[in-house]
Amino acid sequence: MSLYLIGIGLGDEQDITLKGLNALKTCTKVYLEVYTSHLAQEDIQRMEKLYGKKIERADRETIEQRMEDIVEEASVNNVAVLIVGSPLSATTHMEFLLIGKKQGVPVHIIDNASILTAVAITGLFLYKFGRTTTIPLENKDITSPYEAYLQNKKSGLHTLFLLDIQGKKMMTAEQGCEYLMKQGLKKDAIVIGCGGLGSPDQEIIVGKPSQIKLKKFPQCLILPGELNFKEEEALNLLYKN
DSSP, rough: OOOOOOOOOOOSSSGGGHHHHHHTTTEEEEEESSSOOOOTTTOHHHHHHHSSOOEEEEOOHHHHHHHHHHHTTTSSSSSEEEBBOOOSSSSSGHHHHHHHHHTTOOOOEEEEOHHHHHEEEEEEEEOBEEEEEESSSSSSTTOHHHHHHHHHTTHHHOEEEEEEEEEEEEEOOHHHHHHHHHHHHOTTTEEEEESSSSSSTOOOEEEOGGGOOSSSSSSSEOOSOOOOOOHHHHIIIIIII
């Protein structure tokens, strides 16, 4: 028996791969991890209908406190954990591999699109991104996200800011910009706001911090580093206000 960590992409239930869907059909228990991210168009009823499986939501408490139990379940029957994006993009999920190794339970990774690659739609080159960081919802006296940006900036690299998710509460790009300006980001800085990446109606706005107002979730921010002329062309032609 095995544990399957199945990436389901970013948009909706149809983004699962054929390999992931075939593995899912062998599982007696299916969890949807809703701690680290959400699909842009998430609907568990539609997922259950398409996948032909009953799905249990796995929140932060489930993932942090019951991870060993989930792996143990997979020692008796095939179990799947559906993960938005790519299974190992969030460091949280590496623990499944470690526990599986300790308990002698095979853990299979079925990959998919990730926010770390989907941001290429902005026109920025992926190899020019530096350290990715997260802006937490509770960010009083938290300076590390902005410090990561300053370090990336020194090297001319772009910075991707993931915005915190706590259950159904999600930080908006507007709140993220407010945080960055409190940390010292200039009001005329160029910011890229992304909402609902991977969905047909994804949003991308390039402008000053005060102009980044998105409706689609989940959202993220990018502060560009030194731009290649092709990156500048893409931003100006496709997205700039």
